Amino acid sequence: MEREQQAGFKVQAERKLLEDKLTALEKKNDVTVDDIAKLQTEISNISQSNFRCIVVDDITPESLVNQLAENGTLLMLSDEAGMLGNFSGRYSNNVPNRDLLLKSWNGESYISDRATRESIVLKKPYMSICLVCQPYVFDSMINNYGSGLIARFVYCFPKAI
Numbered sequence: 001m002e003r004e005q006q007a008g009f010k011v012q013a014e015r016k017l018l019e020d021k022l023t024a025l026e027k028k029n030d031v032t033v034d035d036i037a038k039l040q041t042e043i044s045n046i047s048q049s050n051f052r053c054i055v056v057d058d059i060t061p062e063s064l065v066n067q068l069a070e071n072g073t074l075l076m077l078s079d080e081a082g083m084l085g086n087f088s089g090r091y092s093n094n095v096p097n098r099d100l101l102l103k104s105w106n107g108e109s110y111i112s113d114r115a116t117r118e119s120i121v122l123k124k125p126y127m128s129i130c131l132v133c134q135p136y137v138f139d140s141m142i143n144n145y146g147s148g149l150i151a152r153f154v155y156c157f158p159k160a161i
Helices: 002-027 033-044 061-071 083-087 099-103 135-144
Strands: 073-078 110-114 117-122 126-131
Touching (some): 002 033, 061 117, 099 110
Parallel strands (some): 073 126
């Protein structure tokens, strides 16, 4: 574990050094566009954190895009299924955003284009979702998710004790 952590910190330090070098280079008068592009390419080839995330819970659709871009696959694990509210429009004026959940079921490519950041292309996003919820939450999901998301789940109803 310590070796992996040290490797992660090393990658972060390398990225920071290159970013600082780019900042200094951009201030020079005799810099060429090719010099800047070469350094930007080097920086883009280094992952942001190099610390692998395996499990997510309370996550927004936008953050999920970033996590899948960095990690490739994820397990969404929730004991209350509240995170589904984030994809049903909790933070976006009740406008659902379930496309990534739907596409990550079978690894269909996903492109996230936003005006505030660079495009993110997920070539084969895969995510497993495990929800442990009360029956009333399950009933709500059945009644409110007509997009095909619920059909992608396997259900288990334990017997009462």
